[in-house]
Amino acid sequence: MDLKTAYERLGLPEDATRDMVEKRYDMLLRQERRRIREGGGESPEFAEITRAYRFILEQEEKQAVTELTEQQYGKYKQFAGLAEKIDHFFSYYKWHTLGAILLIGAIIYGINAYIEHKEEQARLAALPPIDVDGMILGQFFVSDGSADTENLEAVMLGHFPDWKRVELQLLTFSLEGRSQLDIAMLQKASVLLATEKPDIYILDSETYPWLAQTGILMELDEWAAGRFSSLLPEGAAVKAFGGEENGEHIYGIDLSDSPLIGELPLYKERFIVGIRRDAERADNALHLIETYLRSIP
Structure with missing residues (x-):
């Protein structure tokens, strides 16, 4: 599938914005759910629409990564690849610190979850x-x-x-x-x-x-x-x-x-x-x- 075909399946022009894609897919999804509630089965056409929608989002994500990489390493020109590898090397050693931060975050999350659980128990206890x-x-x-x-x-x-x-x-x-x-x-x-x-x-x-x-x-x-x-x-x-x-x-x-x-x-x-x-x-x-x-x- 190419982008032109994907946009056509959604009934949109190739220059459609991300917001237009999301709104169009939401509308088609509501129509499909309504049709299923009225007794229809899942339509092959909607499966293709979903496939097209996901393809467009994947392409947008790939383009965003490419632009970010160019923005970060483009200034190095022919040494851009080497600069990216060196950056990744030093980033690797940050994982130990990041792991500790994540552990602290998990502890904080656990405490908050416990507090929320207790609050929910209190709320339910107050109900008739x-x-x-x-x-x-x-x-x-x-x-x-x-x-x-x-x-x-x-x-x-x-x-x-x-x-x-x-x-x-x-x-x-x-x-x-x-x-x-x-x-x-x-x-x-x-x-x-x-x-x-x-x-x-x-x-x-x-x-x-x-x-x-x-x-x-x-x-x-x-x-x-x-x-x-x-x-x-x-x-x-x-x-x-x-x-x-x-x-x-x-x-x-x-x-x-x-x-x-x-x-x-x-x-x-x-x-x-x-x-x-x-x-x-x-x-x-x-x-x-x-x-x-x-x-x-």
Whole structure:
């Protein structure tokens, strides 16, 4: 690939500035992400665009190094190469001093990190107790396109006047592994499922049976037949296979038709809530499901 081809793939002239290149690539990246969210796979065209973008940056870096070398050693003319080698020789012996400086820097960094950790612990200790802790898994997207759940938590908290704090984690991925991002997020989800214990899992129609078969979800048959029976729309009590040990049961309640769920700043295909078997706040999790069911006409 040459520079002319690289700029053409980005739709830019050859004299485009670094700022123009960055802005153009950011725009194309947002368009690609939007297309993937709408159901498209990764496009070969965008892979070529990324390759062109990286090529341009590499060429700019090489040019910058060449100009810096010329600026430093050009005055020596035919002895420029020798001058550069001598400079590198003396620079080599600076590494011992530099190593000591780096060691001191690492110690300072460690102290600062410890102080920040203690401050974060103090901040968390000052917060009110968690009323419900949740993990969102699947094809879900916050309205602003980020993974920040702060606004989502605030809206959900507003549905429960007696609650003081809701914590949510969002992991967006497809089980089909349509992109490297999907694969990375799926790996992260697997780690979090093994190490963290939220009260509820918010799932789509793809991740619900996948998670249910791990045996991690509480059976809700009793609640569907009792406390929730008069509130459940047809098909809202969703059965799934809970593994050989647990068999088929109702492990999730589909709350997609709840008007309150519609108020959440979250793109979703379905909104199925399951409760972890050993949930610390199972009563609050059940209250959450009941509240959203009651809002369904």
